[in-house]
Amino acid sequence: MDKFKTVLNIAGKQTNLGFGLIALLTAGGEQIFSAVVFKCPCNELNFVYGLVFLLVPALALLLLGYILSKKTWKLLTGLCQHTGKLLCCKKLAAAGVVLFQIGTFAFVAPSTWIAVALLNGNYYECAMTGTNVSIYNKHVCRDPDSKIQCEKELHRFPCGKSVSVPQAVREDVLVTLLFIQSA
Incomplete structure (x- = not known):
């Protein structure tokens, strides 16, 4: 059990491993989703249908990435609490840096989804024939x-x-x- 905790601690400290794991899970999820759920309607709505299946899951993954981040909630709940104006401006600058850090992690899953979906070509083919x-x-x-x-x-x-x-x-x-x- 101690070895398992050690491995988890190392994995938690390595952001590249976390990015890779998220990308791998997203790519696998896209392949399953594409095989099980997606079926081009083959009518005049192909364009809308293909774009919805390409972009809506990516948007959902982006929002999920922001929502599940601890830093997002710390940032939202601790920003500018009854302090002076100068201190609040410094906090806003720091908040921008933290928001960028959150964004780099949150954009891994949506960009992986879109990349794998475009490599597969099903959504694109459906959308462009419509x-x-x-x-x-x-x-x-x-x-x-x-x-x-x-x-x-x-x-x-x-x-x-x-x-x-x-x-x-x-x-x-x-x-x-x-x-x-x-x-």
């Missing part, structure tokens, strides 16, 4: 034979439900989306 920008759709749908049909049925491509657009064209469009993402 855009309603004709210039973008014309850029993505380049095949001259099925260009008009491709633009009309672009939102169905992540599910493979497009009947009138050939499979090769659909795959080409999805590869183009992934290429645009990585560029």
Whole structure:
């Protein structure tokens, strides 16, 4: 039991280990969430649906990072308690430094979520097939034979439900989306 406490004490003092553990747990959680919960609706709401699944969990993780930090609560409950104006300004400067420290820790999970989600590509693919920008759709749908049909049925491509657009064209469009993402 003493060895376990020693390991926990060392882990608690090492911020890089803590950052790595949070990033690893977030990446694993994103993969599970993506596999179990996410399913692109393949309609006109693809853009909103993809962005919600990309950004809302990241925002929730950011808020959770701030809420679970002891420093946040110490900062909020101990700031400017009936002191002079000059002392309060010094506390505000110190509070800014502490807020930056809290932010560096709180931003680990959301940035990991977004990075892993973009590497996976499911949310991005769903969101970008739901855009309603004709210039973008014309850029993505380049095949001259099925260009008009491709633009009309672009939102169905992540599910493979497009009947009138050939499979090769659909795959080409999805590869183009992934290429645009990585560029």
